[in-house]
Amino acid sequence: MQVKEFKPLIVAFCCNWCSYAGADLAGNNRLNYPADVKIIRVPCSCRVNPMFILRAFQRGADGVIICGCHPGDCHYTSGNYYTRRRMATLFSMLDFLGIERERTRLEWVSAAEGAKFAATMNDFVEQVTALGENKRLEDLRCKR
Amino acid sequence: MRKCSLDKLDLVFAEIAKNAELYLPVDGSDGGAVYQKWTEGTKRSEKLNTVKSPKDFFFPQTEDLMAFKTEGKSIDVIDTRKAAEDFVVFGVRACDVKAFDVLDRVFMVEPQDSYYTTKREHGVIIALACNKPSETCFCKTFGIDPKEPMGDISAWETDSEIFFKANNEKGEALLSKLSGLLADCADDAADAQKEKIDAIMDKLPLKGLTTEGFGGGKTEELFNRPEWAELSESCLGCGTCTFVCPTCQCYDIKDFNTGNGVLRYRCWDSCMYSDFTKMAHGNNRLTQKERFRQRFMHKLVYYPENNDGLFSCVGCGRCLAKCPISMNIAKVMKKMGGKASE
């Protein structure tokens, strides 16, 4: 029997002012990262509500990454500081419920860091691939 | 009537489980009893009753109704109904058995609800008399006798033996399959146990609670009574009472978009919820008082009016035990209607 190779579905929430442009730069520079990363542009990383992350998992994501501006560089002065607190507590809670901590990540990627964006995505995809399918936050109804 | 010794009961369970799934109350990790599938070694709960009622077997909390595939402007309906398997539920109490009658009169009248009806046809209920009723019990108020539970088979338990009596063909068919394990006995064999139950029933604190003042035709008399305001004053508007209730049958139909189609399912709903009657342009029950009143008026007046005087409360006492603020139908009945004689 042929085993289908597992390719994780990754949802990346990217801040409009930095990492989204960083992704653009990565593309312009022909840097490779897997096509399984689906980018969702948000006006600021702090726009990401914990519900977004859980809903991404429900709808079939195997990993969720949030990319924002480096601390101190937020377009709106302090948005990413709030993101940092929110994600720290949320990720800790997910871990508390026994959900693999490697499935979620927060990274700071500026508009100039195309290479970092690609490297981060490659690394995260590799990490989630190693974990396998998301079973602990899956919604069976959404399985194809 | 047939009997076997209690230490042989597991053999009886094993025999039943050969042909059908068998469910019975077991102790959950939180201390409350819950219906679970029997497998070799499953230990029966000693608790009087389960936290959730057995209505789940026929009317589960969520149930898929159908699915839709949409493409462009076209829609396909997919019938997701599956053929029901035979199953047996052991240890249902007299009150909960009566609750099936209440539900039958909703789901099995025309147009019949096929989801409920097929499960009902495939389920065999073995009802068990209550040896140790709780202080929250008041089934007698609604004419239910815990020593004579109905169901397809009635059962009585003593310290050493268990007695079975089939009440219909379905029950007789099951008992005949167990004939190798059961011995015939006189029809009055369980009478001593029945007397013991009667003696306890006489001591229950709610024994005097009556349905006097309730029933069909009492709408006008009860609806505008000032007591509703006071009774509902601290109601949180949660759905605990409705979800543990064996007779509450209101449901919601919802669509869930799975990303590759639409699943239409139904789930229990509660008249205590603020959005129960909310429409696009308003709500005809705006405050908790009205929603609270609806629940009790439905059980004590509207339902009996439509169902030959049958109340849609069976006195199982679950809401008495579980309401976060300890407001319940017994308090409502005492305040609004006949008084319990001490």
Next chain:
Amino acid sequence: MQTITRQTLLDKAVSLLNSGAVTCVLGWKKGEFDYDITPAIFRSAEDLEANFVWNDFCGANFSKYLVAKTDRLDGKMLVFLKPCDTYSFNQLLTEHRFDREKVYAVGIPCEGMADIAKIKAITGDGISSIACDEKISVTTLYADAPVVIDSKDVLLERCENCKSKKHVAYDELLCEEGETIDSNRFDEVARLEAMTPDERFAFWQNELSRCIRCNACRDACPACTCEKCVFDNPKSGVENKAPANSFEEKLFHIIRAYHVAGRCTDCGECSRVCPQNIPLHLLNRKFIKDINEFYGEYQAGEEVGSRAPLVNYTQDDIEPGDVFNRGGDNNA
């Protein structure tokens, strides 16, 4: 056993009501049995005399009622507050959820409230009466003699791990000023943290799978005072009246705990009211423990107007990636 008597509370309530200082009293009303006590608003001295109770089963936290019940109130409402209730009281004031001027808060001492489920686990079903004196004495239909229980053995979980005997808000205090307590309330959280992720997952799967989505936890929670909850909003996409699968159970409880994180005073009402005995307080305590460890000790409701940790920041906060690398037993 409670140190303050029903009579003391009754006298206070009646005198304030009769003097016109308050127009109604939020108190505990006796039920059918000795333990099924309902929060109620008393408007007359006669009603108080006849129905007011104070015993080991007065667990209900009244703070949340103030939001709805003082909204269009003429005059003041007297409310009896146990020490833990005062934290919720302050937190609601911080969030401007009720008018302080409409409330006359009387602080009363509390020696911990009893959990009827724990009592029934000892005595069995069929309780005919419970007397709360020095010890709790339970008479049942099935035992010849009453079962006598030390109230300390049957406390509600939140009272076993009582965090404070101090009233942080009151107009009048009917006892000595209490102290906060160095409780062991985070022990169970730490025990879970020390498990492997698989064990933790299995633990929560078992607990949360019992959820029937009755919303009692949310509706009793003094921090859950949204006019319209996201889980009631059909347009939110997550409105689910029943947990259709294990994802929805987790979604509801994670989001609910998260929404009250930093605002939850750890009053324990969620666990007390849960008909399925799910230890929901552990989710809230995990957030409190994390917040304390990441951002410094914070007790919601300790003072009015304090800024909740999740709507605050410093420039050198811990990175989410470092949360698991702090050493200690968290590194399962």
Next chain:
Amino acid sequence: MNNVAETLIPKIGVITDVRIDTPDIKTFRVVTRDGKKAFDHRPGQCAMLSVPGVGEAMFSITSSPTNEEYMEFSIKKCGCVTEWLHQAEVGQEITIRGPYGNPFPVDDVFAGKNMLFIAGGVGLAPLRSVINYCRHYRDRYGSIDIVYGSRSKDDLLDYKEIIDEWATDSGVNVHLTIDNAQEGWDGHVGFVPNYVKELGFSTDKTAVLCGPPIMIKFTLEGLCAMGFDKTQIYTTLELRMKCGVGKCGRCNVGSKYVCKDGPVFRCDELDELPDEY
């Protein structure tokens, strides 16, 4: 068991025509995939229409049963389902199940009677079915009076049909009114209840009312003041519904379920229900 009929499982309907009636009301023509009517109905009955993924809602069938080709639904935009329908195009499929509820007693009680129809706004939708039924079997009924009012001329439903067909029928008197005067309107201006009082009908009629609750309330008072008995007046109710067959409990008022015991009620029957509709 898939051959057991299940009322909750709908049929597929195709929208074959969308007519823009007023700024917020459209009338949809619905047939099955093979171009037939989905089912037969009686005047005043309802059908459950749904858009998978959006929701299901109860609508009164506005076309008369005498129309054997298709069904029509006049739908006002006010919630999720109706908003979605309003942006639907011809050819769109929806689901349909029914018929639900009790019809108006057109063949027994109404037979031989002089009829008075009073409607406000989209309240004409459920009455149109009865009116057209009575017009079809014109010889079975006495005189027909129709009082219809809306906010403005643009908000009058089925205006063309009213003017071209109803008003030209013999023995049918149409009285139109709008709430506020506007250019291009030389008819009556004023609220429906007041207009009914001004017109002053004799009590040898059977009245059928439908409209916003406030209009029903005052019109009912007006008719009673004229000497009408409540047993002569019929109306149709609307509440939130899910199942349509008296099981889900949502439309329960008193001992009645609006979906199954209504939506048509005689006004004296309504008096026996608690005031919750």
